[in-house]
Amino acid sequence: MVSLRRSLFGALALATAVLGQVSSFCASGDGNVCAAVNVPSSGTDTYFQVKGSTNSGWVAMGLGSAMAGSLIFVVYPNSNGRNVTVSPRLGRGHIEPQYQSSIQITLLGGSGISGGIMTANFKCSNCRDRLSVTSTRQDFIWAAGPGTEITSNDPSETITQHSDNGNFRLDLVRATGGDTTNPFVTASGASPTDTNQNTTGGSSVAAPQSKADKVLIAHGVIMALTWVILFPLGAAFIRLLSGRLSNAFVMHRTLQLFNVLLAIVGMSMGMWTSGLNGTHFNHFHKYFGVVLVGMLFVQAALGQLHHAEFQRTGKRSPWSYAHIWMGRTVIILAIINGGIGLGPSLANASSGQIAAYSVVAILVVVTYTAFYLLQQRGRSLETQKRSAGPQRRRSTGTQRR
Template sequence: MSSRRQGLTPRWQWPWLVLCLLAHFKFQLVRAQSAVQTLFVLDSDTIASFNVPPESDDINFYVLTPDWYQYTAIGFGATMSDSLMLVMYPSADRKSVTVSPRKARGNTEPVYSPDTQLVIHDTSIDEENSNMVVNATCRRCLPYATANSASGVERTASMMFAVGPELALNTDDLDARIRRHVAYGNFEIDLRKATGEGGIGEGISGGNSSDAVLSGERGLVQDSNKAATAHGILYALVALAVAPFDSLVAGALRTRWAWVHGLTATVYFAFVIGALVPGVMVSREHVATQRFRTGHQVLGLLAVVALTIMFVWGIALSWIKHSANKRGQEPPENTHLLGMIHRWTCRTIWVLFLVNVGLGLKLSEHKTVLIFGYMAVALAVLVVLIPIYFCLWKCSKRGREKEGSIEMPTIYDHNSNYLGVHHRN
């Protein structure tokens, strides 16, 4: 078998080819009467065999697959919507395999289906070759595979295959949370060739056996969650670059060229909305996030709502000041207090974004190294920017004190001067 952790790229390795050849020879030599269709997925080092008992809706199946994926899944049907999937992952003691029947309502994480009946004949973990082995029967599962068969119920059954990311999932929990698949494919089994007495026995054997292949030119399709990637990158840019830059511009150019802050604030708000949209899309795909109750989601939504209010708040303050200056008047006295509330609330929102990116990395089960790396960068940004903010605050305070120290002549000063001049005359 191929070595562990080599990814999902096509690998024409001698051990795998030898195994395939031995399997084919075994098909010809074994005298068992089982009718079996076998799927060979070279890209993931997986073998899956299927047998349909005569006059039955059951499907016997045998799967041999590496255990370094978070899971291996066999699906009945052509699409994920309203399909039944058998998700396989190592048990807690790593001596057997947990087989979890799940149903999907769309292109979302499938949910555990306790009504599905599975008869587990044998499961084991081959530690030497890092393989999971499952031999079982799925009761009344054939209708899921033939319901949308384009070639006709009597001839073919539509099936799906998928593997999860290279993450550990050792549990007996049938409802354990799983990540989005990293590769998937579709195939069909010929029911005429797969139907027969005897089941599968010990796996890939049978005088009437034949092969099934993944459909499409690419075979096993590499999958990527672009929405999640976009959400994470945009959110990180907001927290580490866009938000602090806007805050610096607001502090340095508050009295002059205020329009520059208006421009950076608009870019800031656009980045946040741009990160929010794919985040909502990703949330709808997973069971744990569909109701928007996780800490990352709640904190993120609160920060977005607060930022939206502050964005409108800033526009209103700018309009009030501009209108007063246009009339040659001083802005209302409470605009200073409103401006201070605006500034400190925006700074608090920035800190919330910094924290929430870390919560998002933890929620998406990224590696600990990446989470700690982000924390180090976030702390470095704070250490660099806090002294700069302090200097800007001191400069602004001195400027206000200097302006306040200039005494403007009043009407009383004018009258006294006038009277003194008149008296001398």
């Protein structure tokens, strides 16, 4: 009996020791994503566990605070749908992470699919240099797919953009030790992270923004402000308010030149971010954006020709109409291109952000159009009055004679 008690106590102590070296986290978002880490006391191996719902199509955890530069482990069902494929990938920003064949992954026991939950227990033999094993607040990221079914043994299988994601931190000091060939499966075959005995050293944190993220946001804000608000305002000064403002032309030219500089700055920010992520000119939005900014220089030249001719003759010339209609066309196309940039393949803006952008853009276009039509109607009535005046005078003279 004493021997049995000692054996049970020893087994419980061993299990507790092993469980005590696993630091884990479960996300509150979609996909039921859970992640756990164990760092052996010696060697270069690191053990990971990733869990998530098969309804997501794929789930992932990454080593880092943002996609760009993070080593990401993507997990999805294998070809027979009974086990999983673990794909180590390098995050390159807001695009699909790229498979890294140099990362040495070994799938361990306890992995598989049960009850609609994917479990991947695996060892990485050359990942430790990406972790600060003495950190009590190591940054990680997680993500869950949009539900697109994947069953593949190919670690470079294409995945669609995540529907949910977030950040968390783990205490790797508490996760260090308990040297074993599989810290996620006990001698009985049970998964420690399925019990209440495991050490949970994880905490959910607000997603920190990288420099590239901040520059990308600045790019979007500057371009939206420039194209949706400021360029139409500059056009309104000379086209709609010239009769009400004594210096309308000076205000028009000054503001539009300032807007051109803002557009160049905004474009440069977008190009810098694309270069950092390795996504230079891989989307229509980027090509078209550069073309639109280039057209601003043509527009400025047409404006100068129009102004010079108007000062000489006091009348509009073909340069005038080319300048006016090219300006309107470029602004509308740029507003549309901005909406494209907010889409899921680029900025992946929320539905609220897209709705706000759309409402403001529509209000600006409708307001400008309404003022333009009212102005044209006023000019038409003025022309009719002028033409009717001589006719009335001629008619009066005839009656007198």
